[in-house]
Amino acid sequence: MSESIKQTIRSFIVENFLFGDEAALPTDADSLIAGGIIDSTGVLELVAFIEEQFGFTVADSDIVPANLDTIDAIAGYVGRNASTAAAA
Amino acid sequence: MCGFAGYLGHVAEPERLLAAMGDAIAHRGPDGRGLKVIAPAGSALGAGLSHVRLSIVGLTDSAQPMASEDGQLSIAFNGEIFNYVELREELIARGHRFRTSGDTEVLLKLYEIYGESCLSRLNGDFAFAIWDGRAKRMFIARDRMGVRPLFYTEKAGTLYFASEVKALLAIPGFHATLDPFALDQVFTLWSPIAPRTAFEGVFELEAGNFMIADASGRRISTYWSLDFPDSRDVRxxxxxxxxxxxxxxxxxxxxxxxxxxxxxxxxxxxxxxxxxxxxxxxxxxxxxxxxxxxxxxxxxxxxxxxxxxxxxxxxxxxxxxxxxxxxxxxxxxxxxxxxxxxxxxxxxxxxxxxxxxxxxxxxxxxxxxxxGADEVFAGYDLFKEAQVRRFCARQPGSKFRPHLFRKLYPYLPGLQKQSAEYLAAFFGADAAPLSDPLFSHRPRLRGTAAAKLFFSGDLKSRLAGYDAADDMIAQLPERFGRWHPLHQAQYLETRFLMPGYIxxxxxxxxxxxxxxxxxxxxxxxxxxxxxxxxxxxxxxxxxxxxxxxxxxxxxxxxxxxxHRVKQPYRAPDSRAFSGSVAQEHVHAVLDARRVAGDGLFNAAAVDKLVQKCAGQAAPSFRDDTAFIGVLSTQMWLDIFQGTNRRASEAA
Missing domain, CATH: 3.40.50.620 (HUPs)
Incomplete structure (x- = not known):
């Protein structure tokens, strides 16, 4: 489950932020901000993607780097929140 | 105000070249034309000056190139000496006579008397070249702030110079080639770092500098540079x-x-x-x-x-x-x-x-x-941003301090919705070391450089890890480290972005x-x-x-x-190209085969970028930067490297 979430997120990052350039994909633990991959508009694009793809609403208070700044963090955050949506 | 060009050395058909150089910058001087070929007897070096005139001061009597009374000096001059009235009166009081009412003759006379130290007397925006027949040398200078331009190049031992690079393209056998390091600089701080220009082998005479060129070579000196008091001496x-x-x-x-x-x-x-x-x-x-x-x-x-x-x-x-x-x-x-x-x-x-x-x-x-007011009196948001970043750095992890970033940028809707944690992360509030000489500019440099994502593998390997920001640091004066942080930020803005872009x-x-x-x-x-x-x-x-x-x-x-809060001057970027006519043009300029053929950018990624920007009302800073950067670079190649490209396509 977690690996397939990660793969979905990686694909989104490659398509939307790296324009298909897989070689530029950071490791799962790299900061997306420090890597110049995400800026303030990018975060909003990421949130919109998560909501649409995983079927739950991201609370404003959840929009913090601890939840969204690495592929690992995003997968963990999605895993915790999508489970209820998926089970329903 | 005007444009000029010239050379020092050997030129086969000097009149023809000087006329062609003038033609290339005719927009700078629609009111008059002049050229002068100087072939000093017994000297190995020839010289020439070409001038296109926009008449503003001395409308009828100040044609250029202008010679001194004894014929030894000739000047081609672009710009204004605003204090020429006082300088002229002073010289008249000392017994000097003038044939014209304008500032060109005053400048020529000052050089005749004081030589290169005449520059410290001038209050003006200028670039000029004076052929000095007495010393058999060319004296070329540029104003303190970099208002008026001056470019030069050398080919087969001859020095060529001009107000715009276009005039240098008239040099027989000269071909424009984009300098990849200049491109890296544009994609970091919005312009090449002088003396480098976008054209390989063409250089800019930096603001506050002059050049003396003669048979033994050329030497460049600085007569003015921006300075601040040491931090401990600020009163x-x-x-x-x-x-x-x-x-x-x-x-x-x-x-x-x-x-x-x-x-x-x-x-x-x-x-x-x-x-x-x-x-x-x-x-x-x-x-x-x-x-x-x-x-x-x-x-x-x-x-x-x-x-x-x-x-x-x-x-x-x-x-x-x-x-x-x-x-x-x-x-x-x-x-x-x-x-x-x-x-x-x-x-x-x-x-x-x-x-x-x-x-x-x-x-x-x-x-x-x-x-200039924003540089001189600290008006840009970047100065406030650096202050807030320092404030945040004094209490890392603060939940309240980063909210100040939102206040700085009320016109950026994307920022208004962000948490304190994200605001701190975007502005590197917790990360950037305070000792970094580019501390104030890091978020902008980093944000711009993110667009280098679109550089092709080939370009990246040619750049071989080069970083324009390191080049900026290498150019800082020794005393920079002793200045107050605000003065450091003002210096960076005034030295680099102001002449290079603004x-x-x-x-x-x-x-x-x-x-x-x-x-x-x-x-x-x-x-x-x-x-x-x-x-x-x-x-x-x-x-x-x-x-x-x-x-x-x-x-x-x-x-x-x-009491109005500064609103930065901005214009619609990628969004300006969303209309159907513009889209057609964009697709022609960014055609995947051409982009791939030129080899600077990753053509497949550029294609996706064009699609993404076309479908978005408010693209991110990075996407906007990349779109305009790639588009303008490909246009640059079309305009300046067109002949080269056709030749290589035919080969």
């Missing part, structure tokens, strides 16, 4: 009222001497504080009334017409405005790149080109503007594209030197920018303008 106890009065006096005088011309002088009015101040001072000094000029936009995000009209009514001036649509920006953009002669990562120069065309249509060719791509090149000369009272060196000695808190007081400037001018301005 915060200065009397604020005293300083405000001094500022006012200097600014009035700077404006007064910039109104000197034998043609009418107008004033730009952006709606912001700086141009309002200049227009207010000029209106008082223009007995026959003042014409003001402004750009308006359709999008409320960019438009400032409300403030422009308010100020124009307040002054009772004759106000002219022209609206700049997104389609106008897209349509003008190839011309903008041709005039700027470098890749751009913003469209903001395009509306300036439209503004200069309005000024020309009104029949005027000289305007004052408020340019005064050139967005300034001289866009104005002169329509034969219009801009004059900048805030860049009078007396005012710049005065402002450098002020304590930082009189410039940026808390988060109030240009504090002392506002205070010194409050009686001349409506309260709405005096």
């Amino acid at each position: 915060p106890e200065m009397d604020e009222d005293d300083k405000a009065a001094q500022l006012r006096h200097l600014l009035e005088d700077a404006t007064r001497i910039r109104l000197r011309a034998d043609v009418p002088v107008g004033s730009c009015l952006s709606g912001g504080l700086d141009s309002s101040i200049v227009a207010a001072l000029a209106a008082d000094m223009a007995p026959r009334g003042l014409d003001t000029f402004a750009i308006t936009f359709d999008s409320p995000e960019h438009d400032e017409s409300g403030f422009q009209t308010l100020m124009a009514r307040h002054l009772g001036v004759k106000h002219h405005e022209v609206n700049c649509t997104e389609a106008d920006i897209a349509a003008a953009f190839p011309d903008v790149v041709r005039l700027a002669e470098k890749p751009l990562i913003r469209t903001a120069p395009a509306p300036m080109y439209r503004l200069s065309s309005l000024i020309r249509e009104t029949g005027m060719k000289v305007v004052l503007t408020g340019e 005064l050139s791509s967005q300034g001289d090149r866009m104005a002169m594209g329509n034969g219009v000369e801009g004059r900048f009272p805030f860049l009078d060196h007396r005012l710049v030197e005065f402002a450098a000695t002020l304590p930082p808190s009189m410039k940026l007081k808390g988060l109030k920018e240009k504090y002392l400037l506002r205070k010194s001018m409050a009686d001349k301005l409506p309260a709405e303008i005096t």
